[in-house]
Amino acid sequence: MSSQIDHLLDENRRFAPDPAFAANAVAKPELYERAKADREGFWADQSRELLDWSTPFTEVLDWSNPPFAKWFADGSLNVAYNCLDRHVEAGNGDRVALYFEGEPGDSRAVTYAELTDEVKRLANVLTDLGIGEGDRVALYLPMIPEAVASMLAVARIGAVHSVVFGGFSADSLRSRIDDAGAKLVITADGGYRKGNVSPLKPAVDQALEDRGGLGPQATVEHVLVVKRGGNDIDWVEDRDIWYHDVVPQASAEHTAQAFPAETPLFILYTSGTTGKPKGILHTSGGYLTQAAFTHRNVFDLHPESDVYWCTADIGWITGHSYVVYGPLANGATQVLYEGTPEFPAPGRWWDVIEKYKVTIFYTAPTAIRGFMKQGRQIPQARDLSSLRLLGSVGEPINPEAWIWYREVIGAGKTPIVDTWWQTETGAIMVSALPGITETKPGSAQVALPGISIDVVDEKGEQVGNGNGGLLVITEPWPSMLRGIWGDPDRFVETYWSMFQDNGYYFAGDGARLDEDGDIWFLGRVDDVMNVSGHRLSTAEIESALVAHEATAEAAVVGASDETTGQAVVAFVILKESFLRENSAEGLANDLRAWVGQQIGPIARPRDVYIVGELPKTRSGKIMRRLLRDVAEGREVGDTTTLADTAVMSVISAQVR
């Protein structure tokens, strides 16, 4: 990490806001002053201005029982109404909400009036299926308009969605359905990916299979299936229902009922430091306030004229806050794209930008680095002149990628906002504001108005400008997680015990403050990896590896990778009996595939090294730091605390 810091310290390029952009910008510098003078009053103003409350709130923040926050608790609203009906009522029903672009090239524009209609019908169907307030609904869908409609229909009736990324395995889906006790699953036969139909429904069937003794999915009563891929699927009578058999026929009359601000809106699972994913819980009023505020101000949204595109899948928090809730609450017009950047050819995303004249584009550094590798000729062959703002999210963006993004995609003129946040924070916390902030390539820069961030040492003392430490959030914020589903102790332990005396939220990120007080993120400080902007836990992959019959022991580390940021590297000790009968290379390949099946392709290790031993301290703790040195091809660091100091030279030799 120190070489990375030295490198960042050398970065001194600066980009002042363009005065013409600033003159028209949504965000005004007064936001910072107002928030500083009265943080809660600032959020109350934003909430009243950006949302329609059925019962106006009088309380702003209730922090009487930390770390369990309540925001706007005596107010009530309907989240879907705020994302849909009110835009139609305001005369914007004909505005396009979604420009859907399917991977095979099919496309359709869905207006606010049409999306509202669809969501009302679907809300009626859900009610008919017995789904009511507080019930959990699991979604396992491709990036299609029905996915957006499903999230909103669940929200509309006060139920709770749990979206599971379509790239996750049947096992991962099953554990998430189980943990949330979902009553309904909404899925599709399949979706398009890299030119093929990638089936989804079979994974749902598998997830819901009776597991002899472990119990069938008693909680799931129905599976609602959207036809998208046209692939053959199995059908379970009385359980499975085609979406097209019930939704178009349902009544489009549906009055949105208001729910209290703290009504659970969704659960989204994310990896932590232990093997079991955490169900991060978000609620309604505070979440929607901050999603809408950040989407409007960070992306400088002018809803009448902008075409916005966030490339994230709705299976991640970025898709929740910046494909569904933020943009729709703000009445934005956006692109929804189903596939990958490479299909049918590497320029596909630039074709989409040209076709829809996208003005605001939000993607991840891993994608940008991938495009850099392909060369600038590909984007330069398209007309990208509609772009006026670029965003980055998911991991630190290295200055080279930042500069390339601005020069090649942004014609050397668009502001870039590098946005730091997490599944847990619900919405953007640290970012430049376009038109205001002088940007620095590689720095996420400053806390947004109304957000209190600091960098501290392990005792919770401020490190001050020019120093590195741990990033903390020092005051509650509207879109903060309200807990971990079904596990309040883990919530307190994971995020609030580290700086218990100060009452700080521990984010798990290392960060450095430069001489101006701008924040430079340095990556995770815990056993969480970031692969292509996706969070993976070392423990979760290790437990998948040891679940394989050939494995005796396994250790996983995140090693730096030019394209994906980090890559999963596994060190595995095999059972003697398996080594005798199989080649180490064959087993390593089997294990890679196995992890892909167990968790999902994103978790598949880049490298599996078969080793004879693992480096352990005298108390038996695996020293991953040393394995990371090996995986990154560095000289191995201090081994004096190892029980057997010779073990690292053996491992290094085996890896080479």
Ligand code: WT7
């Ligand atoms: C972790 C959260 C936020 C949506 C996508 C990821 C890393 C995220 C940045 C950024 C440096 C970043 C952090 C964070 N991260 N954005 N702009 N600069 N690091 O959400 O899966 O919950 O992961 O992603 O390490 O803790 P997530």
